Amino acid sequence: MPRLKNRLHERFAWLIAEGMDRKAAYTKLCPHVSDPATMGYKLYHRSDVKERIAEIQCEVHSRALMSIDAKRDQLRQMIEGTLPTKLTRRRDGTVEAVFDMLGALMADAKLAGELDGATTAVEPEVKLEFEVYHRNHPNPPRDWLRPDVVSRGEEASN
Secondary structure: OOOOOOHHHHHHHHHHHOOOOHHHHHHHHOOOOOOHHHHHHHHHOOHHHHHHHHHHHHHHHHHOOOOHHHHHHHHHHHHHOOOOOEEEEOOOOOEEEEOOHHHHHHHHHHHHOOOOOOOOOOOOOOOOOOOOOOOOOOOOOHHHOOHHHHHHHHHHHO
């Protein structure tokens, strides 16, 4: 597929293929737009842009130093905690290993295409409703009061 005729669409496709999320990519290209999330969503779902993104990703993956399987295997080891995600050498010569399992999980999800940076709102399965009373409410519900506190309060008033 040749380059896209619209330069904005072409640059957007490259930014998405490089791993940037839709909103950030559109904001980078058009910072003056009031709703970059919606515009990025619309542009991302155009068929010509999607095809171009897939082509760019295929080209990038073929040039990669490591295969996707090797990267995913390394991320799996990081998630399991057998391979550190970061090594830092201190001034005294000791090496400190950091195990960021959540970061490795997110990187693996992005690599697998499961996480594209957009957040989705999920309806809760449980709905909690609270009836709030002020502490000096004249008629609080009786089940709030423990029996031993009520009996002591009644004894004190008698």
